[in-house]
Amino acid sequence: MINVIKDYYKIDIFGPSTCALLISLNKNTFGYITSMNEKMIHYLKVPTYRNAEYKFIDFIPWPYNNYHLEYLRKFYNSCSTTFIPLPEKLFMQDYQGYLIECKMTATVTTSSDDAYVLLLLLPTKSSRQTVLLSENGIILTFSQMVPKLFNTGNKKIAKGELITDFLPQFWGWSTHEPHFLIFNGRMLVFYYNQVNFMSSTLHILTIFHDSEEIELIRKGYSFENIIEYSYRENDILKELELEKEKDYLKVDLKNTRANFDNEYNGSSSSSSSRMLLSSQRLIWNSASSANGKKMSKKFAKNSEKTLKIFKYVLIISIIAIILTYVAIIILVYLTVSHEVSLKTIKHLGDILFEISSYCTLVRTIDAGVADNLYNLSRDLSLFSQGINNLVHLKDSLLDDYDQWSYCSSSKIVIEETIPAWYFNARQPYLKTLNLYNMIDEFISHVIFI
Structure with missing residues (x-):
């Protein structure tokens, strides 16, 4: 097939x-x-x-x-x-x-x-007819033209009749194989098929009477091919001829003709039947010289289609390279920003360290004064060095602000949200400062002390 x-x-x-x-x-x-x-x-x-x-x-x-x-x-x-x-x-x-x-x-x-x-x-789009059968060969329903194809004399096909009353050889037929018969002086091809549906089995008898479809069956096309292409908008025969590969033209005609002869020999001896068989054999033996041209056109269309696909693949590849390059740039930028953020955190840690050092130094001096043990020159040197460090770190707060302004906690640098108590001669009062001013206040109080 x-x-x-x-x-x-x-x-x-x-x-x-x-x-x-x-x-x-x-x-x-x-x-x-x-x-x-x-x-x-x-x-x-x-x-x-x-x-x-x-x-x-x-x-x-x-x-x-x-x-x-x-x-x-x-x-x-x-x-x-x-x-x-x-x-x-x-x-x-x-x-x-x-x-x-x-x-x-x-x-x-x-x-x-x-x-x-x-x-x-x-x-x-096909004119083929169908008969739906029960498992026992009882006719359940059929297409509109079936009576015209089957009825002979007083014998008319109807629902509830046995298919063997019209096709005595039916139960000897194999499935998925074409069976050729001359019926009422007309060539018909029968396909018997079984399809599982839910928990039951459909017994389907398909009847081909169109000369184009019979020609396709004769050439060896599968039943599935002919069924599938009958739903295309194009002509069935032309559609299949365009899709056919060159080697398929050399189908086993001997076996096909032998099957044909076995089906038809002795089926009818009327002159009209013999004329129909002879004309059909002449049609089968005719070869079309247009097949080579059709195949050339098909290969040209396939080549053009391949070039178009290659063009689209190339465009997609270029776009993918550009997107990859942009992604790398973004990744590098995020990495650098992360490094800058780490420097900002380091500056904040240094500020905390200097403030803690001052508190420790003030407490040491206080204890040394009480015990008369403090070293004035050493303590002044430490004070001077610490003040310079704090002034430098205070300025770095504003320099680093843009690098970590996305963080919600960064508002303490410029917004007055830090509470600070002030003590005067009358009573203490509460004031809010930002971190920049808080360090200024700290430096001034340290110098005062």
């Missing part, structure tokens, strides 16, 4: 084919459709639409609609995310009860006290 899917097609909310509807999650209207756009109304074949007229389960195929609301409630109450990012394949039924195929993505939205599920649907 050829597999060329590079990425999944995402649903654009503003896309030309996107259908949208809102499902209420409120208590009184839970599961009702509160709004849908015109494309959704047309897609579901709703004749008239009024707000909250239909439930969402009205468009879910039986018997899965019976417990769908409960799954919706559990999802809303216990989900860890409110968004389904990748589109999921979904089967719904239209207003007439026919099966329709689409891709779906959903998100939970809120508006004040209300909650809704916004459902975006992308209908398939």
